[in-house]
Amino acid sequence: MKMRLPVGPIVVSFLVMILSGLVLLVEAPARAALAPTVALIPASGMVSGQPESVKFSGRAQVSSELVLDTSKFNSPPAVILTFDLSNVAGTGSLTGAKYAIGGKGTSVYRPLVGADTVELTFPFSRGTTMSMPSARSGVVSFALNFDLSTGAITSGTANIAAPSFSN
Amino acid sequence: MLFLPEKSSKRRIREAENARRNRFEIIKALADGQISRRDLFKWGLFTAGGLLLWKHGLNPFISSAYADSSIPTGLPRSPLFGVQPFTQPMPRFDVLPRKPNPFDLAVLNPTPTKEANTTQQLLNPALEGVTPGDMGPIEGRPPGPIWAHQRFDTMPPQIAVEISTEGAKANQVYDPGVPSSLNSGIDSTQPFPPRFHPNLPDQGPLALWTFNGTLPPKLLVGRYGEGILLRHHNKLPFDVTQKGGFGRHTLSTHEHNGHHGAENDGFTGAYFFPGEFYDYHYPIVLAGINSINTGATDPRAGSPNGSGGINKVPGDWHETMSTHWFHDHMFSFTAQNVYKGDAGMFNIYSALDRGNEAINDGVNLRLPSGTAKDFGNLDYDVNLMLADKAWDANGQLAFDIFDTEDGFIADIMTVNLVYRPFFEVERRKYRFRILNAAVSRFFKISLSDASPMIQIANDGNLLPSPVVITQTDQLGIAERYDVVIDFSRYSIGQTVSMVNLLAHEDGRLPSSTLSLSQALAGNSSDPCVGKFLEFRVVRDPAQPDISQVPSVLIPNPDLSAIPVSRTRTFVFGDSADQTTNDPVTSFRGPWGIGTDGGDKLNADFGRVSAAPKFGTREIWTLQNDGGGWDHPIHIHFEEGQILKRNGSASNVPAWEKGRKDVYRLHPDGSVTLTMQFRDFGGMFMEHCHNTMHEDNAMLLRWEIDDGGTPFLRPLPTPIPKPQGVTFEPPTEVLKNI
Numbered sequence A: 001m002k003m004r005l006p007v008g009p010i011v012v013s014f015l016v017m018i019l020s021g022l023v024l025l026v027e028a029p030a031r032a033a034l035a036p037t038v039a040l041i042p043a044s045g046m047v048s049g050q051p052e053s054v055k056f057s058g059r060a061q062v063s064s065e066l067v068l069d070t071s072k073f074n075s076p077p078a079v080i081l082t083f084d085l086s087n088v089a090g091t092g093s094l095t096g097a098k099y100a101i102g103g104k105g106t107s108v109y110r111p112l113v114g115a116d117t118v119e120l121t122f123p124f125s126r127g128t129t130m131s132m133p134s135a136r137s138g139v140v141s142f143a144l145n146f147d148l149s150t151g152a153i154t155s156g157t158a159n160i161a162a163p164s165f166s167n
Numbered sequence B: 001m002l003f004l005p006e007k008s009s010k011r012r013i014r015e016a017e018n019a020r021r022n023r024f025e026i027i028k029a030l031a032d033g034q035i036s037r038r039d040l041f042k043w044g045l046f047t048a049g050g051l052l053l054w055k056h057g058l059n060p061f062i063s064s065a066y067a068d069s070s071i072p073t074g075l076p077r078s079p080l081f082g083v084q085p086f087t088q089p090m091p092r093f094d095v096l097p098r099k100p101n102p103f104d105l106a107v108l109n110p111t112p113t114k115e116a117n118t119t120q121q122l123l124n125p126a127l128e129g130v131t132p133g134d135m136g137p138i139e140g141r142p143p144g145p146i147w148a149h150q151r152f153d154t155m156p157p158q159i160a161v162e163i164s165t166e167g168a169k170a171n172q173v174y175d176p177g178v179p180s181s182l183n184s185g186i187d188s189t190q191p192f193p194p195r196f197h198p199n200l201p202d203q204g205p206l207a208l209w210t211f212n213g214t215l216p217p218k219l220l221v222g223r224y225g226e227g228i229l230l231r232h233h234n235k236l237p238f239d240v241t242q243k244g245g246f247g248r249h250t251l252s253t254h255e256h257n258g259h260h261g262a263e264n265d266g267f268t269g270a271y272f273f274p275g276e277f278y279d280y281h282y283p284i285v286l287a288g289i290n291s292i293n294t295g296a297t298d299p300r301a302g303s304p305n306g307s308g309g310i311n312k313v314p315g316d317w318h319e320t321m322s323t324h325w326f327h328d329h330m331f332s333f334t335a336q337n338v339y340k341g342d343a344g345m346f347n348i349y350s351a352l353d354r355g356n357e358a359i360n361d362g363v364n365l366r367l368p369s370g371t372a373k374d375f376g377n378l379d380y381d382v383n384l385m386l387a388d389k390a391w392d393a394n395g396q397l398a399f400d401i402f403d404t405e406d407g408f409i410a411d412i413m414t415v416n417l418v419y420r421p422f423f424e425v426e427r428r429k430y431r432f433r434i435l436n437a438a439v440s441r442f443f444k445i446s447l448s449d450a451s452p453m454i455q456i457a458n459d460g461n462l463l464p465s466p467v468v469i470t471q472t473d474q475l476g477i478a479e480r481y482d483v484v485i486d487f488s489r490y491s492i493g494q495t496v497s498m499v500n501l502l503a504h505e506d507g508r509l510p511s512s513t514l515s516l517s518q519a520l521a522g523n524s525s526d527p528c529v530g531k532f533l534e535f536r537v538v539r540d541p542a543q544p545d546i547s548q549v550p551s552v553l554i555p556n557p558d559l560s561a562i563p564v565s566r567t568r569t570f571v572f573g574d575s576a577d578q579t580t581n582d583p584v585t586s587f588r589g590p591w592g593i594g595t596d597g598g599d600k601l602n603a604d605f606g607r608v609s610a611a612p613k614f615g616t617r618e619i620w621t622l623q624n625d626g627g628g629w630d631h632p633i634h635i636h637f638e639e640g641q642i643l644k645r646n647g648s649a650s651n652v653p654a655w656e657k658g659r660k661d662v663y664r665l666h667p668d669g670s671v672t673l674t675m676q677f678r679d680f681g682g683m684f685m686e687h688c689h690n691t692m693h694e695d696n697a698m699l700l701r702w703e704i705d706d707g708g709t710p711f712l713r714p715l716p717t718p719i720p721k722p723q724g725v726t727f728e729p730p731t732e733v734l735k736n737i
Helices: A007-027 B010-031 B037-042 B334-339 B516-521 B691-695
Strands: A037-047 A054-067 A078-084 A088-092 A098-101 A106-111 A115-126 A136-146 A153-161 B120-122 B135-137 B159-167 B209-211 B218-223 B228-234 B253-256 B277-282 B302-304 B310-312 B323-328 B343-349 B381-389 B412-415 B422-426 B429-436 B445-447 B453-458 B461-469 B480-486 B495-500 B502-504 B510-513 B530-539 B564-574 B591-595 B607-610 B616-624 B631-635 B640-645 B662-665 B670-677 B682-688 B699-704 B717-719 B726-728
Touching: A037 A136, A054 A098, A054 A136, A054 A153, A106 A115, A115 B461, A115 B516, B159 B218, B218 B228, B228 B253, B253 B277, B323 B334, B323 B429, B323 B480, B334 B691, B343 B381, B343 B429, B412 B530, B461 B480, B495 B516, B516 B530, B564 B631, B591 B607, B591 B682, B591 B699, B607 B682, B616 B631, B616 B662, B631 B670, B662 B670, B682 B691
Parallel strands: A037 A153, B159 B228, B218 B343, B381 B429, B422 B530, B564 B616, B607 B699
Antiparallel strands: A037 A054, A054 A078, A054 A088, A078 A106, A088 A098, A098 A115, A106 B510, A115 A136, A136 A153, B120 B135, B159 B209, B228 B277, B253 B323, B302 B310, B323 B343, B381 B412, B429 B480, B445 B495, B453 B461, B453 B480, B495 B530, B502 B510, B564 B591, B616 B670, B631 B662, B631 B682, B640 B670, B682 B699, B717 B726
16 A cells, blocks of 8 residues: 655645744744743841831742843843732731732843842832822842843842831 | 043043044034035945944944953043032022913014914025025914914914023023022022033033023923913024034924924924024813813813813813923934923913812812912922933033934933032922933932832823832833922931932943942942932921822723724834935934834835824834833824733833823833824824934824825925925825825
8 A cells, every 4th residue: 555645734834834934024023022921039027117117028029021132232131120019918016907018010120140139119008008198118128040041030039128228 | 322430541531532522523514514424324434224333533332442441432421620419409490481462462573373474584694505685484384274273263372482492691580480498599580500500611502502592491381271372483503503513403392292283293394493483382272172071061171260260171181281391303303402402391280280289179189389379389399300411521511423323321410400409398298290301311210218209190191090109110211200209207407319220331221220229329330320319308388288199180081982993013123224315304324113014114204104094093002123222102192091011901000000102112022002193183203202213213204184084195294494394295105004
């Protein structure tokens, strides 16, 4: 019995591949955006101050988007980090009241390195949503490790404290 | 542009100064018309893409001939002549006089006309292309019905404001709109010199070109339903070579982001010459005047009536705008002219945002402002114009047009056009209307003690809800962020500063976001990082602070019932092509915009790239096709709403959920937005507001057919000359527009 090669389907598949490639060539922008990766970073610490100190704990969501420059400038790789602390809950040390953190969507642009410390300030207030009149501020220091090929965060921790900047 | 470290060797500084001088000579020859960009290409100083080649003694990024490192040569720091930061008060803006009855000859002579006033005058032969005896029109607006003021008969202007652009001189009539005690002690009866600091040299009349030729920058005050006729006189030198090395003496003033007819938009090709004026008619109407609240029955769509009440106006109150600015938009010279000082701000008052914190009528939001006047109190409502500047060894403003690829970054931080000032405040809430008026620099602002601020507006539009922040997002060029700061948390005698957290190494995009402690440490190689404005808490307020920041400000217009008539995609990037060769309208540069899958094209204001139909709504996606740049894209005419960032609605932060007119495209990023096209017609623009990118061809023209006809009738392109504006057909109309 003679075997017949499935020429038709192969040719069709080949044509589909070529045409798909052509379509991609036509429609794709010069370089497609690289999808960000998301990491959940354990975050904890205390913001001391009046009217009461507030203890925070939870998991911060940090999205990392790799930025590659293929232009003639060939800048070193960088990452855009976007932070969401809304799942880090605060509890008042005197009253036991709940505190909410704002600033969701704050982003920073950082050169990509294997290990980076990113310090960020954030507002918080008593209640389950941000309240303007009673808003206070804290500072969270992220120690993040990165995959240098993808920009993804491989591990990290976050420590929360009261700001101590000089005016 | 990168600046040399402060401790650079004398030899390195001398070499950099020589490079700057060489570049200045070329810039001057180019600006004077002695050479052309084509000559630069021919001589091999520019690449075909419009880039300055890496030649020693010319390009600031080439390594030193003497150094063995790869550190760019850079430029010498701007000399400070021993001046220290925070040693001068920050001047409030200079409020432009408003005169009623614009049709009274005693107010405006000649009286304004619907079509351009083509009364002839003898031209100065120093103007380019003019021979002795030539005549030309007194108004530079393109003549005829197409460029006639829309709605001029039904909404005639009620207020006249007359301004000029001219060389620097002392200000003899400074009106800060507040007493000296609220202006950090500045005595406004004394002449205000054209200096960035009292101990820095005066700017010469060719170095600094501002509105009325003076400092501080100008503030235009308006209110809804009260049209303004802004007569802008061009008093710049007739001789195009008289410019201090950069700038262009032709002007087109964009009211950013006015909802006006295109003839008043400051179209990049509708520029006017020295000796001419241009009448801009700003009706100041709420978008939707044809379709929403046409009977003017809703008090939220209203304007302060001067005596505590509301004049109701037609249109959608959700479209109320508050903080605009106006600046030059001269084709391919916007960066130079704006940098040279041609920029002001425009506060628009409404029943909702009336600039009076006491009137409690159920509509007024009572934001921090003051109480003495019915509207427009500036006591606690402060305009801040941020811009980085550089100057030469003589202290004269300096610029470098060769930074076409990346952008122009300077080394001196200014607020309201003075060097790192202080501002005295009372222990109460203030509103700050912050404008990024830089050429290419982004800012990110925090208070030096990380205290919370409340962001209430973005791009001059009050947000649906205020957002508590400790640091702003990036302020792209031309973006406005209105924030409220409550100084009651401080004691008298305390200071707190605004701090810039964003470092640049060049004008392509920020190189790094610094933490507050890093920015305060003073170690950044970018001289504009760190404290730039010091607040000094000097007293308790004389009256209790009764201002408010309500939890609901202005909800977005609900567009869900309005069908989307079309989607478009615009790709912003480099390596663009030019398909036209018109000597006036067409420009070649490294940048361009691709429309709906087409090639990226260099700017040509004679080309029509899109033509939304009158009265429709569309969805536009703006795409940055590179990882090496950040592009703040400005779409003229009507505010949009961001639907998605990078393809997802969840990526849109709270402070971008209002209405906007500048859309920052992060590297490789995209923004999807929706906007409507209504009320007025004509030719508008879309461009990168990194004005070096804009000037080097990242700009396109789009049109609204004002007749509402089903087919576009492309408008003829204005070709301005001193002898009068002529018209030519569009050089190109893209397919499927």
